[in-house]
Amino acid sequence: SQQGEEDPQALSIQEGENATMNCSYKTSINNLQWYRQNSGRGLVHLILIRSNEREKHSGRLRVTLDTSKKSSSLLITASRAADTASYFCATVQAAGNKLTFGGGTRVLVKP
Amino acid sequence: ETGVTQTPRHLVMGMTNKKSLKCEQHLGHNAMYWYKQSAKKPLELMFVYNFKEQTENNSVPSRFSPECPNSSHLFLHLHTLQPEDSALYLCASSLDRVRAGANVLTFGAGSRLTVL
Numbered sequence: 001s002q003q004g005e006e007d008p009q010a011l012s013i014q015e016g017e018n019a020t021m022n023c024s025y026k027t028s029i030n031n032l033q034w035y036r037q038n039s040g041r042g043l044v045h046l047i048l049i050r051s052n053e054r055e056k057h058s059g060r061l062r063v064t065l066d067t068s069k070k071s072s073s074l075l076i077t078a079s080r081a082a083d084t085a086s087y088f089c090a091t092v093q094a095a096g097n098k099l100t101f102g103g104g105t106r107v108l109v110k111p
Numbered sequence: 112e113t114g115v116t117q118t119p120r121h122l123v124m125g126m127t128n129k130k131s132l133k134c135e136q137h138l139g140h141n142a143m144y145w146y147k148q149s150a151k152k153p154l155e156l157m158f159v160y161n162f163k164e165q166t167e168n169n170s171v172p173s174r175f176s177p178e179c180p181n182s183s184h185l186f187l188h189l190h191t192l193q194p195e196d197s198a199l200y201l202c203a204s205s206l207d208r209v210r211a212g213a214n215v216l217t218f219g220a221g222s223r224l225t226v227l
Contacts, residue, residue, distance in 0.1 A: 033215065035216075035218075040199065040221070040223065041220050041221065042113065042115070042117075042201055042203075042218030042219050042220045042221050043154075043201070043203075043216070043218045044113070044218070045215050045216060045217065048215060088154070090216075092214060097208070097209060097214065099214050099216070100156075101153060101154040102153065103152075103153045104153070
């Protein structure tokens with residue numbers, strides 16, 4: 001099974017609404033990263049949160065990390081049609097520094 | 112443009128052909144990666160090179176042969192592929208593979224491979 005698993009697998013919202021997606025993982029991590037992928041393109045790094053951090057912001061993005069629950073969430077506020085993409089969490093394991101991607105959440109923002 | 116360039120962007124090949132995918136980065140990164148992304152499957156890490164040395168091979172069939180002549184270039188040589196190998200092949204690079212926090216990945220746009 002995967003180290004990082006996103007929930008939900010797909011999300012459809014109206015422009016202007018907030019989008020929240022979650023990532024759960026199994027083993028201790030050094031850091032957790034979120035990436036975005038537009039259809040048929042490469043992934044783009046969005047934000048990194050270290051294991052000793054609880055919350056991080058970048059523009060309209062807010063990431064939280066709860067190491068006791070082994071989970072993270074990504075919130076996109078005031079969504080735009082251009083935010084339509086797949087979002088992936090990636091965990092960097094504490095042992096071995098291995099980076100593993102989850103299955104992703106497909107987000108559709110309707111204008 | 113992310114700084115990681117992949118060519119070709121699209122490739123159609125027969126099962127008996129031999130072709131190569133190329134990846135190039137001039138970000139000063141020392142680690143390079145090949146990933147395979149198939150429809151409805153998670154990203155699969157195929158190979159990792161750190162300072163030109165292969166450090167990971169995730170049980171990839173021998174019909175995929177990587178080559179890393181220097182820290183800036185990575186190739187994936189393809190031969191006698193199967194239709195199920197059709198996928199988006201993504202190259203990525205990072206500062207290095209080992210140091211925690213140094214493996215933030217920069218991806219190329221991918222090479223869409225179709226095997227007939």
